[in-house]
Amino acid sequence: MKTTGFVLLWPLIAWVLSAQKFYSEAPLSASTTKNVRVRFAPSPTGYLHVGGARTALYNFLYAKRFGGQFILRVEDTDLERSTEESMRMQIEDLKWLDLGWDEGPNPADYSDMGPYGPYRQSRRKEIYMDYANRLLEAGHAYYDFRTDAELDAIKDALVKAGKPPQIDAPKDMVPLAEARKRVAAGEQAAIRFHVKEKRDYVVQDLVRGDVRFPSDMVGDFVCIRSNGMPVYNFCCAIDDALMKITHVFRAEEHLSNTLRQMMIFEALGLESPRFGHLSFILGSDKQKLSKRHGATSCHDFKVKGYLPEALNNFILLSGWSSPDGREILSREEQISLFTHERFNSAPAVFDETKLLWMNSMYLRALPHDELWKRIEPFLKEAGLSIPQAQDAQWRDHALTAFKTSMQTLADAPKLFEALDDSKFAVKPEAAEVKGWPESQKVWAAWKAELSSHAANKISETEFAAMQDRVKEQAGVKGKHLFMPIRVAVIGQPHGTELKILVPLLDKSSLLKRVEMCL
């Protein structure tokens, strides 16, 4: 009986399942039929953070994946904090990460690039005012002449009464015609959105599924400040619609803002993009990543010698995973594999140790010409002079020797230092080796070998032979042979293989070094 019921139910269950399937795939089919337009909209208040970089990367990848456009929009409506300098810094950071945009400020001269400009919100005031007027006329918004002090008093009273500090329309709302006269006469007033009906709004979030918000979660919120500058939720919604944005992938902190934005879209009859709210990247203490966690901006990582490719790949993986679990992915692979279905809705802790590993992987995979180009600024900064580096073959050899010891570009100076005569010194770590009675004998024999060597360069095979003769001459073998020689070459008992190191140095500098030991 029970099995019969189960069997009879099957078609129904299958139907329900397939219906759900269809529903959940709807966003994807939308993205394939409609030209995808996504944006990254930072506010220029400092360097680009890794969280912002990840948002930018995801949007970039999504645009590329579906052959759409990636737009950079500058949200600089907060006059207090936004700076031109910050905008330029963030543009530099995005360029460094190779996340180029199709529309937005031109990276060369910051002029507008694309058909839907301006792309800096501070230059779109008339547009916002136009839409604010439409809201006003439709009764979806009103001028609010109340002062900060009055508003604060209202909020205080609400908090005391145990209610959320939401501002609602004043009892004696000024009629629009009169309000306009007063504003024209120079009176200051903000424009507030009027939340009239109480009902639920549902965000069909691409990352979190359906999220339901009651409209009374927000009060009448400000669209235009009394100084004429629009507020985030208002311009964000207007711009997303006007710039024909189809998908918005942004941080989770904006999830509840979406309610206000939905209200604006609805009141203005504008088409809403689809939203996907990404989880945060956290510090090791599971708090939102901030300055006290150390490096958090892309610029910090650049300075610390990380490769942009590695940083990109690493942040890609904190919040998204590839279908087959592979982690090192080329830009092309990232694009071809990218879908919003593989976002992780749980927050991710930023783990610099793994980034370090990934960076070393990328470092080693780089062609030597390219690696050298990236290393050079770090050597220069450390004040190293390595004339041999003019020779491409020498560079190739040196990089082969050193790159497995490097995790970041910033590790290069202390490695290449070994090749700069002016920086040579017997390091404290060599104290024990210095004290060995064998060491003097080894050094003497090594010096003799060097002196009798005709050429200024020593090949790997020549060095092997020289080493064998030192072994015989000094009558020492094992670590008591190798370590003193290494100290006489690089000033310390541990490090790169001698047969690789010695050919990188001239006979004259090797002689100088062994003399310093003796």
Add this chain to the structure above:
RNA sequence: GUCCCCAUCGUCUAGCGGCCUAGGACACCACCCUUUCACGGUGGAUACAGGGGUUCAAAUCCCCUUGGGGACGCCA
């Protein structure tokens, strides 16, 4: 306080009802390679927050608890 989101090894994650005595990666430990260091190779330890359901079957679905986070600005 109200509303919302989140919860698998230390960390990033796979998993979308049976292929799970839970897979991969980083880190860690051991061994191998190497007359040093690093690289590389092999192996190991380590996780479904707790409690209730639903189901023949639950890491996976539902509820509660706990914990973490976010929003409630004339910030973004």
